[in-house]
Amino acid sequence: MEPFKVHILGCGSALPTLKHFSSSQVVELRNKLFMVDCGEGTQIQLRKTRLRFTKVSCVFISHLHGDHCFGLIGLISTFGMLGRATPLHVYAPKELEPMLHAQMEMFCHGLEFEVVFHAVDTTKNQVIYDDKSLTVETIPLLHRVPCCGFLFREKPGRRxxxxxxxxxxxxxxxxxxxxxxxxxxxxxxxxxxxxxxxxxDPNPSRSYAYCSDTRYIPSLHKLVEGVNLLYHESTYGKACAERARLYYHSTAEQAAMVARDAHVGQLLLGHFSARYNDEDQILNEAKALFPDTYLACEGKDFSVK
Incomplete structure (x- = not known):
């Protein structure tokens, strides 16, 4: 069975800390690399993983808060300095396109590769990427700005x-x-x-769902039913449930409720508030409802199985 991995580059929330980088991941499947969100520090973390820059073909941006997209223009600039020739596809809310073009005109003269922008409708559950290996579909979420998650579904292999x-x-x-x-x-x-x-028969197809910043959605489990690995933001512990609701985030307990109701294989928590020096409290609250739960951490990779 070919590797299907999620490499954690950053799992902190909006306020940078010495412990966590801003949100970013790389999904690896069948020798292809897909970046999900691109906060500050993504390039540094990407180098630490020793994943090849040139193999990142697509970047999926969940929403336009800085901790999820401030690293994108720097990444594009670095691709240019490395002599990239193949197109880079960016999937993001439509509001990013004019800003990204303005930044590229200011900082990225003479790029020898094309940046292809794909506007994403965050209100719909639909396939936005399709190749021989997998599909990627959007998962509408509930945040302070238009926001969606992404569901990576492996296509069946050959017999x-x-x-x-x-x-x-x-x-x-x-x-x-x-x-x-x-x-x-x-x-x-x-x-x-x-x-x-x-x-x-071929190996069973695998799936990974990335649920970025969102208030708890009772019906979300229907869109991620049966996925092998679910990443769900868990910014707060349950003592801060009201704060989570106010700022359109989730608690670890709420993330576990989604995982339980969706019958997923494993749950991965991330987007931790800077107020927590130790996320074990968050982990334990989730595990009480959904035992097969893990904490995201920079430098770790998780197999989708």
Missing amino acids: HILRDMIDCYEIPVSQIDNIKNGMDWTAPDGRIIPNSRLTA
Whole structure:
């Protein structure tokens, strides 16, 4: 099974601290890299992971608060200095486009690659990216500005060849790809050997949901039902539930309620308020409702399985 990982570059909230960087992640799937949010310090964190800058093909921005997008223009500038030639696709709320173009005109003269902007409607649940490996769809969220999360769904892989069947029916190597893609085999004597006898089912498809800044949404679980890994912001502990509601954020307990109701595989907490020196309190409040819960932390990666 090919790697499907989430690399945490930053998991703090709006106020920078010495412990946490602003929000940013890289989703790795089938040798492709997708960045999700791009706060200050993202480039430094990206270098620490030793992930290759040039392999980041898309950046998904959840909303236009600085701790989620202030690092984007710097990243684009660095791509230019590194001699990037392939297009960079940016998916973000439409309000970012004129600001991004103005910044590029000011700071990024002579880029040798194209920055392709895709306006995202944060109010709709829809597929905004589609390739041979996966789809990415939006998850409408409830924040002080237009905001959405992103759901990465792996597409089914090809069927697995049963080597003993291939040997038994003396199927030539030239036909193996066709059989992986579902073709039956016609033996020299005219018998048709069904594909189901020659192959095994592909590995189950995996999925990752990133729910950025949001007030608790009781119906959110319907959009992330059954995902393997759910990242849900958990800015506050339950003692600050009223503050969370006021500023359109969530508590760890509320994140766990979404995970429980959606029957997800694992829950990942992040976007921690600067008021917490130790997030164990947040973790324990979530685990009381959803035991398979973990804290995001810079430099860690989590496998989607």
